Amino acid sequence: MHHKFTFLLLLIASFSSAQTDGYWDKTRATSKEVIISARERIIIPLEELPQGTTEIVYRITLLDENQQLSNSLVSILKAIPDPTGISQGSAGAVFLLSKIAGDDKCKYAIFNNKELAFDYKKEGNVDKACLYQNNPVNKDAKRLSVTKSTCLKTGLMWFGFENKNWIMNQRIVLEVVPWVDNKLSRGWSIENRKNVLSICKSTDLAKKLPNAQADDYCVCVLDKIQNQYKFLEYQSLLAAEKTKAFKDGGLACYTETQASATIYDNNRLQASQFASKGQYGQAIAKLLPIIEEQKAKVSDYDALGLNYIYTKQYDKALKYLKLGEQLDPSELSLQLHLAHANLFKGNYSLAKSIYKKFSDQNVSDSTSWSDQVKADFVSFEKAGLPTKDFERILNTIR
Numbered sequence: 001m002h003h004k005f006t007f008l009l010l011l012i013a014s015f016s017s018a019q020t021d022g023y024w025d026k027t028r029a030t031s032k033e034v035i036i037s038a039r040e041r042i043i044i045p046l047e048e049l050p051q052g053t054t055e056i057v058y059r060i061t062l063l064d065e066n067q068q069l070s071n072s073l074v075s076i077l078k079a080i081p082d083p084t085g086i087s088q089g090s091a092g093a094v095f096l097l098s099k100i101a102g103d104d105k106c107k108y109a110i111f112n113n114k115e116l117a118f119d120y121k122k123e124g125n126v127d128k129a130c131l132y133q134n135n136p137v138n139k140d141a142k143r144l145s146v147t148k149s150t151c152l153k154t155g156l157m158w159f160g161f162e163n164k165n166w167i168m169n170q171r172i173v174l175e176v177v178p179w180v181d182n183k184l185s186r187g188w189s190i191e192n193r194k195n196v197l198s199i200c201k202s203t204d205l206a207k208k209l210p211n212a213q214a215d216d217y218c219v220c221v222l223d224k225i226q227n228q229y230k231f232l233e234y235q236s237l238l239a240a241e242k243t244k245a246f247k248d249g250g251l252a253c254y255t256e257t258q259a260s261a262t263i264y265d266n267n268r269l270q271a272s273q274f275a276s277k278g279q280y281g282q283a284i285a286k287l288l289p290i291i292e293e294q295k296a297k298v299s300d301y302d303a304l305g306l307n308y309i310y311t312k313q314y315d316k317a318l319k320y321l322k323l324g325e326q327l328d329p330s331e332l333s334l335q336l337h338l339a340h341a342n343l344f345k346g347n348y349s350l351a352k353s354i355y356k357k358f359s360d361q362n363v364s365d366s367t368s369w370s371d372q373v374k375a376d377f378v379s380f381e382k383a384g385l386p387t388k389d390f391e392r393i394l395n396t397i398r
Contacts, residue, residue: 007353021082022181024073025050035150036106041124043117044174046157053152053178055083057096059141061173064102064332071099073141073175083179085144096141102172105136109160110151117129117158124162136164139326187231196222196234207248208263217250217257224249264290272301278383281308291320298327309341310383317341332363337371340380342387351389352396359397370397 028050035044047057059073076096080086086096109129111117119125126132130151131139146152163170200206200218209217224243225234235243254260271286288305290296303326308317321338325329339354355373363372377390 002256003235022052022054022179022185023037024074024077025053025178025180028178029074030174031072031074033171034161034171036161036172038163038165038167038168038169039097041109041121041162043112043121043157044161046176047156049152049155049181049189050185052180052182053146054181054184055143055145055156055179056152056157056176057083057086057141057143057179058174058176059098060108060137060139060213061098061100061175062104062106062138062161063100063160063171063173064104067100067102067171067172067208069098073177077177083143084147091298092162097137098173101130102171103138104168105138105167106164106170106172107136107162107199108133108140111160112151112154112156113157113241114156117160120160123351126160129160131301176342178250183226185227188226189231190214192231193222193226197227200246200250203246203250205254205259208266208309209259210262213257213259213262217253217259220253220257221246221249224252260293260295264295268300268303271307275307277311278310280307283307284311285358291323298334299330300325301327302326302331304332305337305341309380310336310385310386312344314341314345318345327389331359332369336363336369340376344385344394348389352393355393355397373397 004247013206023287030046032044034042034044057073057077061069063069063125073096078093109120109126110128110131111120111128113128116125120129131142131144131154144151157176159174161170182185197218200221201214201366206218208215228245229237234242234245267286267290271283273284274280274286284304284307287307290300291304301320305317305321305324308314308320318338318341321334321341324334325338327336335354335358339351342348342350342354359371360369362368373395377387377394381387381390
């Protein structure tokens with residue numbers, strides 16, 4: 001019983017997921033019954049296939065006088081959730097075949113070009129048919145897909161039939177049902193999607209990402225736009241509206257694809273490189289966006305505070321160092337820079353208390369607090385910062 005229940009759940013799940021991918025378009029299905037005179041060839045044009053058609057199933061049935069089809073092709077396909085169900089073993093294809101058929105047989109061909117179809121009617125030429133059934137049949141059913149058949153190439157189809165009976169007419173029923181892909185039905189062809197991806201890849205944000213991550217980011221943006229607009233709707237947007245669509249999608253994908261983390265890491269690296277060259281203003285410009293977007297680590301506040309110290313912007317240094325302290329008051333590098341900022345700001349007593357508080361600890365696993373203070377004072381002196389209190393502080397922590 002358990003196994004039966006599990007199988008039922010799997011069947012329902014597969015049916016549901018298939019249904020979200022596309023649907024049998026019964027409103028655009030073709031069902032035509034024609035009479036072919038003896039020794040005649042005819043062509044039956046289909047209406048243009050719906051946008052997004054990726055597969056069709058067709059059935060041909062020859063009926064004797066007064067015979068009727070027991071089940072329409074549309075009604076049969078209701079029981080098959082997607083085209084792959086037809087391919088899963090011979091049972092699927094047999095299921096599509098009419099339960100009845102007459103004794104007459106015919107040959108048929110399919111064309112995706114009007115001129116070729118009319119040439120067939122006139123001359124019987126099947127050389128350029130996209131499908132030709134040379135062996136006479138009294139019933140047939142097939143599935144055609146855009147990936148495996150050229151018949152769906154133009155979205156237009158003509159069925160040609162030839163009555164090989166020299167005396168009797170034939171009654172033929174042709175049924176065609178298209179499978180419509182949900183996403184493609186919205187007009188997002190491969191070329192249209194490539195165009196949007198190309199625009200996305202040219203944006204400043206995408207250019208900042210490694211190629212593989214830029215691809216992920218732009219595919220995410222494309223999905224957002226596809227979900228929001230049909231292609232014709234997107235195409236009709238004003239330039240400013242298209243820019244907004246890209247911006248809105250980009251903001252969401254910025255986080256979803258981890259693009260933001262990559263860019264933040266790049267900013268940190270560039271800030272460190274700028275600071276090592278004494279280009280503190282450029283370093284600050286790289287760190288501020290991380291903090292403004294509320295993605296900063298303690299080390300970001302620490303680095304920003306130090307860069308502000310070197311540019312003699314002590315109030316800003318104190319502001320960001322205190323914010324970092326709230327995240328982790330045990331980070332001694334940040335505490336040291338807090339002491340420096342207070343010293344330069346003129347808060348000598350507060351600076352002195354911080355210098356003394358941590359004087360018996362290491363700033364890192366290999367650097368003592370006092371050694372780091374001395375090294376920083378040497379760097380500050382070279383950078384032209386005021387040195388009048390350096391000796392007093394060094395005497396305090398010796």
